[in-house]
Amino acid sequence: MRKKFIAGNWKMNKTPSEAAALALEISEKALDAKCDVVVCPAAVCIPGVISSVDGTNVEVGAQNVHFKENGAYTGELSAAMLTDAGVKYVIIGHSERRQYFGETDETVNLRTRTALSGGLLPIVCIGESLGEREDGIMYEVVRRQAKLAMMNISADEAAGVIIAYEPVWAIGTGKTATAEQADEVCGIIRSVMGELYGDDTAEKIRILYGGSMNASNAAELLAQPNIDGGLIGGASLKPGDFAEIIKAASV
Numbered sequence: 001m002r003k004k005f006i007a008g009n010w011k012m013n014k015t016p017s018e019a020a021a022l023a024l025e026i027s028e029k030a031l032d033a034k035c036d037v038v039v040c041p042a043a044v045c046i047p048g049v050i051s052s053v054d055g056t057n058v059e060v061g062a063q064n065v066h067f068k069e070n071g072a073y074t075g076e077l078s079a080a081m082l083t084d085a086g087v088k089y090v091i092i093g094h095s096e097r098r099q100y101f102g103e104t105d106e107t108v109n110l111r112t113r114t115a116l117s118g119g120l121l122p123i124v125c126i127g128e129s130l131g132e133r134e135d136g137i138m139y140e141v142v143r144r145q146a147k148l149a150m151m152n153i154s155a156d157e158a159a160g161v162i163i164a165y166e167p168v169w170a171i172g173t174g175k176t177a178t179a180e181q182a183d184e185v186c187g188i189i190r191s192v193m194g195e196l197y198g199d200d201t202a203e204k205i206r207i208l209y210g211g212s213m214n215a216s217n218a219a220e221l222l223a224q225p226n227i228d229g230g231l232i233g234g235a236s237l238k239p240g241d242f243a244e245i246i247k248a249a250s251v
C-alpha cells in the first residue's frame with residue numbers, strides 16, 4: 001500500500017515572512033494528516049518555512065536543484081546546500097522550467113540523479129502539452145519523458161522517486177484532467193516503471209497527478225487506483241483548500 005503524498009508548489013509566490021506564516025498555518029491544519037505533506041517554497045523562503053514546520057508532520061521541498069556538486073554556476077543551488085538547510089524533496093522538470101528555462105529530458109535526468117546521490121527525494125514532473133494530446137501522441141510523449149528521466153537510475157533508487165503526471169494544459173488553467181484520464185496516464189507511467197525495474201519496484205513508486213487539483217475535485221482524483229497523491233499549485237497557497245486536499249488524501 002503506497003502512502004498518499006500531497007505536495008504544494010508555491011512557485012514564485014510569497015515573501016519569506018509570508019511563506020513562514022503560510023507554512024505555520026498549513027502545519028496546524030495538517031496535524032491529523034495520514035498522508036505525506038510537503039510544501040515547496042521559493043529558495044529564499046526555505047529557512048523560515050523549515051523553522052515554521054519544525055516538529056510537525058510537514059516536510060519541505062525545493063523547486064529545483066543543479067546537477068553539479070558545486071562550482072561556478074551563478075544563481076544555482078546544489079543538493080548539499082538544500083539538504084544542509086533541512087530540505088527533503090525537490091521538484092524536478094516542472095513544465096514551467098521546461099517551457100521558460102530550457103529544461104530538457106536530459107537535464108531532468110541529470111538533476112534527478114544528482115538529487116538522489118545528494119540525499120534528496122526527487123518529484124519528477126512529466127506530462128504532455130495540449131498540442132501533443134490533440135495530435136494523439138500523448139502516450140508516446142509521457143512514456144519517453146518517463147524513460148529518459150530514469151536513465152542510469154537503479155531499481156533501489158527508483159523506489160524513492162516520486163513522479164508527477166502533470167498535463168501541461170491543466171496547469172494553472174482551471175482545466176483538470178478527468179479522474180479517468182489522469183488515472184489512465186498514471187497507469188501507463190507505472191507500466192513504464194515495470195518495464196524498467198520490474199513490477200515490485202513499480203508498485204513502490206508513487207505517481208502523483210498535478211493540474212488544477214483543488215478542494216472540490218481532489219477526492220475523486222485521489223480515489224483512482226494509480227493516483228498516489230497530488231502536486232498542487234494554486235490551491236496550495238490557500239491553507240483551507242490545501243487542508244481539504246490533505247483530508248481527501250487521508251481517508
Ligand code: PEP
Binds near residue numbers: 166171211231232
Ligand atoms: C503545478 O504547478 O504543478 C500545478 C499543478 O499547478 P496548478 O495546481 O495551479 O494547476
